[in-house]
Structures are given as structure tokens and as C-alpha cells.
Amino acid sequence: MAKLNFGGSEENVVTREEFPLSKAQDVLKDEVVAVIGYGVQGPGQALNQKDNGINVIVGQRKNSKTWDKAIADGFVPGETLFEIEEALERGTVICYLLSDAAQIAVWPTVKKHLTPGKALYFSHGFGITFNEQTGIIPPADVDVFLVAPKGSGTSLRRMFLQGRGLNSSYAIFQDATGRAFERVIALGIAVGSGYLFETDFRKEVFSDLTGERGTLMGCIQGIFAAQYEVLRANGHSPSESFNETVEELTQSLMPLVAENGMDWMYANCSTTAQRGALDWWKKFRDATKPVFEDLYKSVATGVESQKSIDSNSKDDYREKLDAELAELRESELWQAGKTVRSLRPENQAVEA
Template sequence: MAKLNFGGVEENVVTREEYPLDKAQQTLKDEVVAVIGYGVQGPGQALNLKDNGISVIVGQRKNSKSWDKAVADGFVPGETLFEIEEALQKGTIICYLLSDAAQIEYWPLVEKYLTAGKALYFSHGFGITFNDQTSIVPPENVDVFLVAPKGSGTSLRRMFLQNRGLNSSYAIFQDATGKAFDRVVSLGIAIGSGYLFETNFQKEVYSDLTGERGTLMGAIQGIFAAQYDVLRKKGHSPSEAFNETVEELTQSLMPLVAENGMDWMYANCSTTAQRGALDWWKRFRDATSPIFEELYDSVATGKEAGYSIESNSKPDYRVDLDAELAELRDSEMWQAGKTVRSLRPENN
């Protein structure tokens, strides 16, 4: 394990150099990794494990869209694709990748097959951290750990196919066998992580829920909408408003930030852009900091978890979700985005 120093703060990290794939393969050679759920993270992780030579099976409800997707992806019913209960029985490492609400629903079945020496793997700290609401309390004789890729399963798979890696956090909640570290790090490498940084279940879920509601999705959509609406009210066209709000950011500037950092991007913009950005960024920080404090407190007290469980467990959840997503999709800003994307050179 290596240590990175961030301005005097040391973090434990694991890289591919110190823990190469062949070491991960050796660690997992006698394991059967059962990926339970084939929705958001399941496909990317299962396919990457499979391509990296790990014995992996998928457990999914039969006659579902996800079952059909697993078949289309090359998993064979009766050989590498099973109903959930059969996969739980066969697996020595249970990758519990169902949605948070579905994890609560299936937990009594999963617990039944967590026999001594098995491992329970998560990609989110939700179920364990908020177990007063989820009732997910693993038996003491199994390993419990997580690997949380810092991105979607789609991104994990796409970057894997490009021979790149998506950074992930890892955490060990319970080491019953004495092998939890090697197991979790091996899985992290085998699913295609660029490097792994250490955390714990609580910190993972607190930072994740804050990020999703904040800069990763919620806040960025809110800022997009606010700027776009102001530009439109001031007489700018939909195309101009979208390009200045979203397209330039995502297509031009964010790739530069990803490659070299924000300071480099600032230094390589016009002097007018530099001056304006330097003058305004602290005002945006100060304006939004109270909202982020409120958000973090809502996460840490379990309010966000409770709301998610209540909302996502409703029988008509999908209907309500589709309506909310339609509101985004049908907004002028994202309809303009659809048109702008169609005009990119690679799409013509």
C-alpha cells in the first residue's frame, strides 16, 4: 500500500503497479463472484471481471429487461446467469449491486446464503451505514467490504475498453477471514479501477450522497438552469444560451480541467475570462456554501436516506420518476442540447 501526501494530509492508496492484475487473479482464483443485480453498476463490473479472467456469475430476476441485457452481453442462462437465489448459493463473494431499495427487499434472502467465510461486497455504503433504516446487518463470520467506482457503470466499462481506469474508493467494514484486504483490493483492480483510495462505509456514503445532490448532478443542473434562463430572458437564442452554458463547459473546458487542473485552464483562457472567473468564483462559493452545509447535515442525520427509501419503495416509483425525468428532458434547455449535440461534426 502506498501513501499520497496532499499538503500534509496522507492517504492510503493502492495502484495497479503495486497490486497488478495477475496478483488479483491469483487471489481470486478459487472464488466465484456472484454479481447480484444487473442495472447501474452490475453490467460494467461483471463484464470487466469476466474479461479479466475472474470466475463471475450474474444473479438477476428472470424474464426482466436486465436478464435479457445480461444474455445480450454474453452471460449464459444456467452457466453464468442464474436466478438471484441460485447465484447467492453458488457465489463465494456476493457483489450486492441492487438498488438501495431493492437491497432492503432482498436482504432476508441474501442473509440466508451468507455462510461462514463468504464475502459481502457493496459499491455503496448506504445499506450498512443506515442499517437502522435498512435492517442490513451482516453475520459476523463473513467479510464485508466495498469498492465504489467514482462514476457510472457505463463509464467504468467504457474506460476499461479504452485501457484506462476509473478511480475507486475501498473500505473494509468486517474482516472475518483475515483475507478481506486482499479480496477487496483484488476486486477493485479486476473491475478496472485506476487506483483505489481508502475510506470507510460512512464516509463513502456521506460524500457520495452529498456529491450526487451537489456538484455531480443536483447543483450543476440547478446552475445550468439558472444561467440558461437568465440568458434567455435577456434575449439570447436557445442555441447561444445552451452553448455558453453547457456545450462549451462539457466539450472544451472540463476536459482541460480533467487533464491539467483548474489553474491551468484559467491560465490558458483569455485575460478577460481569467479576470472575470477570478473575481466571481469566491462569490459563488460563498453563496452556495450554506446550501452544501445544509445538504451534508441532511445526509449525515439520515434524512436523505429516509426520503430515498420511502420514495424509491413506492409501487408507482417508476411512474413518478419518469414524469420528473420527462420534465428535464422536455425543457427548452435540454431540447436545445439535443439539437446542438446532433450538429457536432462526429454526428454528421
Template sequence: WPKVKANLKKGDALYFSHGFSIVYKEQTGVVPPDYVDVILVAPKGSGASVRTNFLAGSGINSSFAVFQDATGRAEQRTMALGIAIGSGYLFPTTFEKEVHSDLTGERGVLMGALAGVMEAQYNLLRKHGHSPSEAFNETVEELTQSLIRLVDKNGMDWMYANCSTTAQRGALDWRHQFRKAVEPVFDWLYESVISGEQTRIVIEANSAKDYRQKLEKELKEMRESEMWRAGAAVRSLRPENWKKK
């Protein structure tokens, strides 16, 4: 940040794709000078997805915000950046709302909770004698290759409407049980985000000299678990992958 700050000139725009540095300035030390615009366009997807969709002529939806308007043109610059990176559409937020929702989502439904719930169900099925293939298909493959595509196309209710009656009844009943079970965890998570505790954890971990080695160890543990080894085998058997062998 000191190197970036030293090169900022009056009228420049300081562009962020995340509210992290600005909102948690006490921990990051990022305090922009008052003579630059400070703007945000935050794509709702990974960098790899943003680039892939851009090249395909599609886009990733993005939120946008203006933290500081030094030139009177900050919002125009923000919208231009959003269009330039190929945003599907842009919706307004604030730096605070963006980082609070983003950190919660990543740790929750989008990644952390998703992986945790998948592991819990897979382990349960294996404990009761189901094969790795069956456990993985009923936990991950059916979701990624069928059901989530229906949700993507026309919403959760439409996915329910296009499943069997046994699936409909069970899902409609059990969604309430799962919601009640995880609400306390989400409350705990959100408070940890708001308080800056998650920021402290991230900065501390990412600043460690052996961060990459520790990360690879954790990812390797996941990759080499029975569940995801089963996943690799299942994916290799998809029809679209036959020709690659």
C-alpha cells in the same frame, strides 16, 4: 436482504459498491452476520462509465474499505475486487466517509448543483433576450466540449491559464462570490446526509409502486424543457454527428 443473508456461508465476502446499506442499517435493515467479510469498492462514476472504461482498457478510480474482517483476508479480497473491475487507482476510506461524500457529491457539484446552476444561468440569459442556442452554448456546450476537458487534463488553474484574460479575471473574481453563496446550501445538504434524512427520502421514493412512472415524468420534464431541447439541437450540429444523419 433476507434472501441474500439466508444464503451467506461462513467465510463468504459480502461486497458493496456503496456504504448506504451498512451505514444506514436502522433504515435499511441490513446487518451482516459476524462470520462473513464485509467489504467495499466504490467506483467514482456511474455503472455505465465503469463498464465503458473497462472495455476500453481504461478505468474509474475507486475508494475501498473493510467494515468487517471475519477471515483475515478481507483487505486482500477488497484489493482484488478493485483491480478486477478495472479501477484506475484505489484509495482508502470508510463505509461512513464513502456514503457521506457520495450522497453529498451527487446532490451537489456532480449532479444536483450542476443542473441547478446551469438552469439558472440559461434562464437568466433567455430572460435578457439571448437565443436558446446562445444561452445553451454559453452555459453547457462550452463547458462540456472545451473547458472541463482542460480541467480534466491538467487542473483548474491550467484551464484558467489557457483562457482569455477577460475570462481569467472574471472567473477568478466571481468564484469567491459563488462559493460564499452556496456554502450555506452545502452545509444544509451535508447535515441532511449525516442525519439520515436523505436516506429516508431515497428509500421512501424508491419503494413507491409508481416510482418508475414518477421518475420518467421528472426526467421527461427536464428532457422537454427548452434548455435541453436546445441542447439536443446543438449536439446534433457537432461535426462528429454530421455523418450520422
């Protein structure tokens, strides 16, 4: 483990240089990694482990869409694909990658297969941190840890296939065997992490829920909508409004930030853009910081987790979710986006 300095603050991180794949393979050579759930994170993590030579099996409900998806991805019924309970019995490491609501429902089945020495692996601190709401309390004689890739399972898989790694956090909640650290780091490397930084279950879920509701999804959609609506109200066309609000940000500026940082992106814009950005960023910070403080409080007090459990546990939650998503999908903002994306050069047919 290395200590890296991040702007004056030291953090414990593990890189692929100090913990190469060969070491991860050696640590996991006698393990059977059972990936339970094949929805958001499951496919990427399972396939990356499989390609990295780890003995991985998938546990999923038979004859479901995700069962069929696992078969299409190369998992073989009776060999590497099993019903959930059989996979739980076979696995020595249980990668519990069901949705938060599904984890609550399936937990009694999982718990009875957590025999001494096994490991329970999460990619989210939700179930453990909010155990008064979820009822997920592991037995004392198993390792409990998490690896949380900082992106979707789709991104994890795509970057793996490109020979890149998606950074992940790791945390150990319970070390029953004395091997929790080497097991969690080996799994983090095997699923395709770039580097792994240390956290704990509470911090992981607090930061994750804040990020999802904040800059990653909720805030960015709100800011997009606000700027687009102001431009449209002042006579700008849908195309101009969308390009100035979304397209230039995602296609031009954010890649520069990802490559070299915000300061570098600023320095490579026009002086007019630099002046405006420097004059206005603190105003946006000061305007939105109270919202983020309210958001973090709502996460830390369990309000957000309870809302999630209550809504996602209902039988009709998928139908209600789709109806809410339709508001975004059918809005002029994202209808304009659909048209603009279709006009990108890579999406245009070229005559021979």
C-alpha cells in the same frame, strides 16, 4: 499500500503497479464472484471481471429485461447466469449491486446464503451505514467491504475498453477471515479501478449522497438552469444560451480540467476570462456553501436516506420518476441541448 501526499494531507492508496491484475487473479483464483443485480453497476463490473479472467456469475430475476441484457452481454443461463437465489448459493463473494431499495427487499434471501467465510461486497455504503432504516446487518462470520467506482457503470466499462481505469474508493467494514484486505483490493483491480483510495462505509455514503445532490447532478443542473434562464430573459437565443452555459463547459473546458487541473485551464483561457473567473469564483463559493452545509447535514442525519427509501420503495416510483425527469427532458434548456448536440461535426452526415 502507498501513502500519497495530497496538498499536505496523506492518504492510503493502492495502485495497479503495486497490486497488478496477475496478483488479483491469484487472490481470486478459488472464488466464485456472484454479481447480484444487472442494472447500473452490475454490467460494467461483471463484464470487466469476466474479461479479466475472474470466475464471475450473474444472479438476476429470470425473464426480466436485465436477464435478457445479461444474455446479450454473453452470460449463459445455467452456466454463468442464474436466478438470484442459486447465484447466492454458488457465490463465495456476493457483489450486492441492486438498487438501495431493492437491497432492502432482497436482504432476507441474501442473508441466509451468507455462510461462514463468504464475502459481502457493496459499491455503496448506504445499506450498512443506515442499517436502522434498511435492516441490513450481516452475520459476524463473513467479510464485508466495498469498492465504489467514482462514476457510472457505463463509464467504468467504457474506460476499461479504452485501457483506462476509473478511480475507486475501498472500505472494510468487517474482516472475519483475515483476508478482507487482499480480497477487496483484488476485486477493485478486477472491476477496472485506476487506483483505490481508502475510506469507510460512513464517509463513502455521506460523500456520495452529497456529491449526487451537489456538484455532480443537483447543483450543476440548478446552475445550468439559472444561467440559461438569465441569458434567455435578456434576449439571447436558445443556441447562444446553451452554448455559453453547457456546450463550452462540457466540450472544451472540463476536458482541460480533467487533463491538467483548474489552474491549467484558467491559464489557457483569455486574460478577460481569467480576470472574470478569478473575480467571481469566491462569490459563488460564498453563495452556495450554506446550501452545501444544509445538504451535508440532511445526509448525515439520515433525512436524505429515508426520503430515498420511502420514494423508491413505492410500486409506482418508476412512473413518478419518469414524470419528474420529463420536466428536465422537455425543458427548453435540454431541448436546445438536443439540437446543439445533433449539430456537432461528429453527428453530421458527410457527403462522399
